[in-house]
Every structure is written in structure tokens, then in C-alpha cells.
Ligand code: ATP
């Protein structure tokens with residue numbers, strides 16, 4: 254059987270450069286590599302509602318924003334199935350059955366759920382749907398028999414939870430589900446890109462993002478206000494690289510040829526870092542360089558977005574078509590799951606015959 258990709262994003266805002274290095278850039282490469290039989294990209298609106306129940310309009314509005322970000326980054330509806338989670342009711346049914354395979358204490362131990370609960374100040378008022386979203390994520394992944402899930406580091410515990418559910422299902426019932434592998438970004442900076450405020454993670458919910466659709470001016474302003482090294486006050490002071498957001502972004506985006514184009518005094522990032530650490534290199538110079546490097550990625554994305562924005566009904570048509578195609582695949586898996594669980598009473602002629610024999614014997 255060929256390899257299959259499933260991944261997605263919550264429509265809680267436009268996509269940012271953290272998504273780009275954490276998952277989106279890789280998805281486009283994988284989609285174009287020809288190594289995968291199918292690629293499914295999901296807009297996780299049902300999951301977004303689990304912690305946005307007061308904000309349904311936010312979720313609704315952001316579906317098209319996320320879709321535009323996908324298309325402008327190069328996800329191609331001819332090669333990838335782009336779909337909306339809530340339009341696949343089979344995913345709810347799978348979630349319901351998988352709930353029996355997971356304990357409450359296992360969910361409570363899930364590190365992603367733990368930290369997200371903390372981040373959202375939920376304390377005791379956690380919606381049950383939010384608490385159980387790792388289970389619904391397992392449904393999303395397994396419905397498409399995904400072998401490969403390209404995501405950022407924060408999603409590792411989620412994939413582990415999915416793998417456990419798959420193993421449990423396959424051992425209790427029969428080998429229907431596929432255990433997925435996670436595909437993490439190539440370097441540490443990309444696994445969890447910090448926000449421009451230096452906080453641990455760039456996240457829509459924290460408001461510390463550079464969005465793929467920001468204008469060149471907005472990007473520049475954000476870069477100029479970026480958190481660097483608070484002890485690096487004079488240009489001549491020695492500076493720190495660790496925890497310095499500007500250098501983390503360079504780790505994620507910079508390639509050697511960028512020096513040739515934008516900063517000829519240096520040949521590579523290590524040289525630039527060494528100078529900063531020695532002292533004598535100002536933040537503004539490094540920030541200007543980062544701006545040029547980022548613009549090289551963002552400018553073509555922005556331009557493609559402008560084109561897709563001209564035909565919004567077409568974007569919805571793409572999502573509708575994708576959702577219909579995805580639903581067929583999920584329905585097939587659900588039917589296999591129900592067969593394995595023996596909740597297929599009306600198509601199980603053997604069951605009907607055996608039951609009727611039992612009663613005819615007792616006459
Ligand atoms: P929210 O705050 O609503 O959770 P988010 O910004 O965390 O939004 P998600 O939709 O939860 O975005 O994540 C989508 C994908 O992007 C996941 O694979 C996640 O690992 C990845 N991702 C999100 N933020 C980052 C980041 N800062 N660095 C690397 N990858 C990221």
C-alpha cells in the first residue's frame with residue numbers, strides 16, 4: 254500500500270510563518286515529490302470550535318483565510334485533497350467508538366492538552382470536547398489511513414495518542430487501522446518557531462505572529478520590534494544567540510545564498526553569529542537581513558494570494574469538492590471499522606441466520 258499524508262490546521266486565524274516552517278513548507282514538497290499516493294489537508298473547524306464555542310463566526314470566517322493561505326503556499330487541489338473537517342460526519346462516528354479505547358487519566362497526562370489547557374486558562378471549566386480532542390484527531394488521521402503526519406513538535410503527543418488507539422483497536426478487533434508516523438521539521442527552530450515577543454511558540458492564540466498574508470510593511474515593523482538579547486545594549490557589546498528570536502528565525506529561513514544576495518560581508522550564518530557574539534554587530538543590521546530573507550519567501554506567497562482572492566467562490570468550490578472526495582474515503586474506513594466491531598447487523602447474514610436457527614431449535 255502506498256504512503257498517505259494527513260495533516261491540517263485550525264481555522265482560528267490566518268496562517269503564520271510558524272505554520273510555514275513547521276508544516277506547510279514540507280507539505281508542499283511532499284505533495285510535489287510524487288512519493289505519496291494521496292495527500293489530505295484538513296481545515297479543522299470542528300476542533301477549533303472546541304475552544305471557541307463563544308466565537309463561531311471567527312471559525313467560519315477563517316476557513317477561507319486558511320484555504321487562501323494553503324493555495325498561495327502551493328498546495329494544489331489537483332494533487333492534494335483540501336477539505337473541511339465538519340463536513341465529514343464519519344469522523345464523529347469514529348471518534349465516538351475510539352472514546353471507549355482511551356482512559357480519562359491517559360487524556361489528562363497528554364502534555365499538549367495539559368499545556369493548551371494552561372494557555373487558555375481553562376482550569377476547571379474545560380469543555381469535554383476540548384479535553385477529548387486527541388481522540389477526534391486520531392479519528393481524522395485514521396479515517397484516511399494516513400501513514401505520515403507532517404506537523405510541528407507540539408503535536409508529537411497527539412500522534413503518540415493516535416498510535417496507541419490504533420494498536421488497541423487492531424488488537425481488540427482486527428487489523429483495520431494504520432499506525433501513522435510523525436514527520437517533524439528538519440531543525441529545532443522550525444519545530445517550534447517562537448513568537449516575535451520571544452515567547453516559546455508563535456501561536457494565533459497568543460497574538461505574536463508574522464502572518465503569511467501580512468504586507469511587506471507589516472512584516473518589517475514586526476521584525477524591527479522583535480525580541481533579541483536584552484543584554485546587548487551597545488553595538489559593541491557581546492551578544493547572545495540562544496533565545497534571540499532574530500537568530501532563531503534565521504535558523505529557520507536563512508540559506509547560504511542569502512548572504513551572497515543581501516549581506517556580502519559574511520559567507521554563512523555561523524560567521525554572522527560569531528560576530529554578534531564577539532560584539533560589534535548591531536541588532537538593526539541583523540534585522541534588516543532577516544527582513545530581506547523573509548521577504549524572499551513571503552513575496553511570492555503574497556502575490557499568489559492576491560490572484561486567488563479574485564475568485565473566492567472558486568475557493569469554496571475547491572473545498573466542497575475536496576470534502577466530497579474525503580468523505581468517500583472516510584466512509585469506507587468507517588464501514589471497515591464497524592465490520593471489525595461487528596456493528597454491521599443488517600449486512601451480517603450469518604448473524605441473522607444463526608439467530609433464527611437458535612429460535613427455530615427452541616420451538
Ligand atoms: P492555535 O493557537 O489556534 O492552536 P496554532 O497557531 O497553534 O493555533 P494550529 O492550527 O494549532 O496553529 O497548528 C497547525 C500546525 O502548525 C501544527 O502542525 C502545528 O504543529 C504547526 N505549528 C503551529 N505553530 C507552530 C510554530 N510556532 N512552530 C512550528 N510549527 C507550528
Ligand code: MG
Pocket residue numbers: none
Ligand atoms: Mg495549536
